Amino acid sequence: MGRYILRRLLQMIPTLLAVAALIFLIFSVLPGSFAGTMTGGGRRALSPELVAQINAQFGLDKPLPVRFWDYLVRLVQFDLGTSFRTREPVMDLIAARIWPSLQLALSAMALAVTVGIPLGFLAAMRPGSLLDSITMIGAVSGLSMPQFWLGLLLMYVFALQLGWLPSFGYGEGRLRNLILPAIALGFAPLALLARTTRAGVLEVMASDHIRTAMAKGASPSQMVRWHVLRNVMVLIVTTMGLQIGSLLGQALVIEKLFSWPGLGSLMVDSVAIRDIPVVQGTILVIVLWFLVINVLVDVIYAAIDPRISLR
């Protein structure tokens, strides 16, 4: 088990390097220069000497392969470079943002899991009922709604009109500040989980071993506890993992909307001013999170399904 996890974690390194290379290439090969944007989007012409000076300062005057090699060498030493704007190490900038980001993503997921899964379960127990129809209509709506619009509406109603909750900001991590962005971010995964759970329960309930359980004389509640719950978990753990894994990335717009000091708003702000080392760094962290969650999902998967063995 331990060796399996270690091996899987080591296998992430090539993927991370590939992502780093891809992002590096996109930012280096495609047109547009940093020095140009740094000083006002090219509206004022810079003297060529100044451009050369800025480029030299950040090592941008060297040929592309050399820069890529330097980048990789620093990367494996956990050095993500220096921010063009603040001149701080990117690592420090990211470290300051990780906790708020995780806080938001995990609360959103907690909401999705604690509401979405039971809802899907109840809907599947009474297919065709009113609750089922409402859940399914709500689920497809939740998946179709732009999360930042939902955020705006929540902000309008609960912050501006009712004044119950703050409309933006981190508020030193107070729960009050977390509620609205977490709901806005968690709604889509909630809808997806309700849908997947419902489908999973229906699939399990239709399987032969449930007929066996009924022939044994188990009551509905015993059947659910002994023969349905775990089997449904096997079917939804992948969806759950994909959701948690991509939540850091999905949070971009919500973080920006609620001025939440997470990785997403750091990335958006850095993109706007083409602070490329920071953009590269945040993307790498977001991908790393996805990969780590994936390993975790595989381990959990193997733990609940004896047919899967960790090799």
Next chain:
Amino acid sequence: MRMPFRLNLTLGLALVSMVILGAVFAPLLTAHDPILDADLMNSEMPPSWDHWFGTDSQGRDVFSRVLYGARVSLTIGIVAQAINSTIGIALGLSAGYWGGWWDDLVNGLTNLMLAIPSLVFALAIMAVLGPGVVSLLIALGLTNWSWSCRITRGAVMSLKSQGYVQAARTLGYGDIRIMLTQLLPNIVGPVLVMATLGIGEAVLAEAALSFLGLGIRPPAPSWGNMLTDAREAIRSVPWATIFPGLAVFVTVLGFNLLGDGVRDWLDPRMQVRA
């Protein structure tokens, strides 16, 4: 869900046609120009007979901006997803059929793409290319093909051992011909479903990027950038926030229902599942 009369399909088709017709016939449906009719004397008016969705803080008619915004959103959604589908199908078909090192490469690339959330990737590309329709098409068209590719590849791998494909090969058909005439027609269903759902995703992503100021640049109307403007004035002009968002919602809902409906239609057994 046991729904009468294929409700998914019917409702999805109705919503999508409504949005498409609104976009196509925008000039006939509204007398107001979405950009030029800025009339500060007439700003922040609530919905009325003359301005169905009210006017925004610059006095522009929200209804006409939503209609013209549909043109941008639909074009980007459909074209971007067409690019995604083409890439996904081409890679999935060739990888599943040929296998070997090409399959390994495509599979690796697909996993890589899955690991980078597509919105994050699109944002990075937008950062390089700058705002605009073409940039959006590139950013959204290159970043969301991994699922189409996976599904195509899986289907092809199970199909290629079947008798009729083997028969085509013994008849001396070329690889490309087999892929296009024997394999592609058999995976049209799932690919079509993926594409329909993908249009909805692209519309959502476009709105998000434009909302962040990296998509369609004002004053050209786009649902995303309308929300950026409206956000500033949400307290006094809530309708300017409600209607563009509602437009995104209805459009994406339409494509999602349509996608679900097509899937149910192609495979009635799936009705119980999804």
Next chain:
Amino acid sequence: MSGPLLDIRGLTIGIPNRNGPPLQIVRDLSFDIMPGEIFGLVGESGSGKSASALALMGLNRRPLTTLKGQALYGGQDLLAMSRRSMRKLRGDRISMIFQEPMTALNPLARIGSQIAEMFVLHRGLSWSDARPKAVEALAAVQVPDPEGRARAYPHQLSGGLRQRVMIAVAMACRPDLLIADEPTTALDVTVQAEVLRLIRELCEREGTAVLLISHDLGVIAQMCQRVGVMANGRLLELRDAKALFTDPRHPYTQGLLAALPRLGSRAVEGRHRLADLDTAIDRNAPGFAETYLRPRGEAA
């Protein structure tokens, strides 16, 4: 001998139809099973055998519904019982094994606990007390290394072993009646004989009656004392096994028996081809209804 263990009268199963008479799958089925007897129900697939068995257990899935009839067990009608009391009976007094051993067991639970469940459900034992009983039950169905196998998961066992596990589950509470729905159809021929022998020996020892459902006349001939022949939802003939096989009366039964390959008769003309059987049960043939769908009393 005392009265019958289970007395089925006029069982009719079908799919209710809002705009007309229900579509009937099983019509007016009546037979009885004596204590300790092995009763065979034979017929082609789709003849309504399995639907009848599932109806007795109350396990038919919608839209299949029991429309009419009684199944008297110890003076109670199984078909009219409350769900609660039916649950108490199921698995304890009347148990069932199914055709497909590969999917009938929960893939995520250990074999031992799937058997132990029976003692928890019907004997009120705790899980820890039930586990050793489950190992005993596995030993009783002649599973080698019962201790180890109790800790295994279904996917680690062969089809034959899984069917033995299902038998262990079904026999755990020493039921009065075991319903075996095509118990060996999915198994290899060599394993079939062992599993059948196991069912017969166990039931003889425990005094359990068996309702054996099969399309395989060989299996029925080998196991049963009395046999009912079903086709198209009707019981055509109900006889002692010996009498049925030596002197079939109903033309359908005659057709079935004639289609069996016989050892030593190699000549093609000495064997009826399956085509003959098909014409024999052609439902559109003139006179079909009169010949095949006579009331049971006349046929028997």
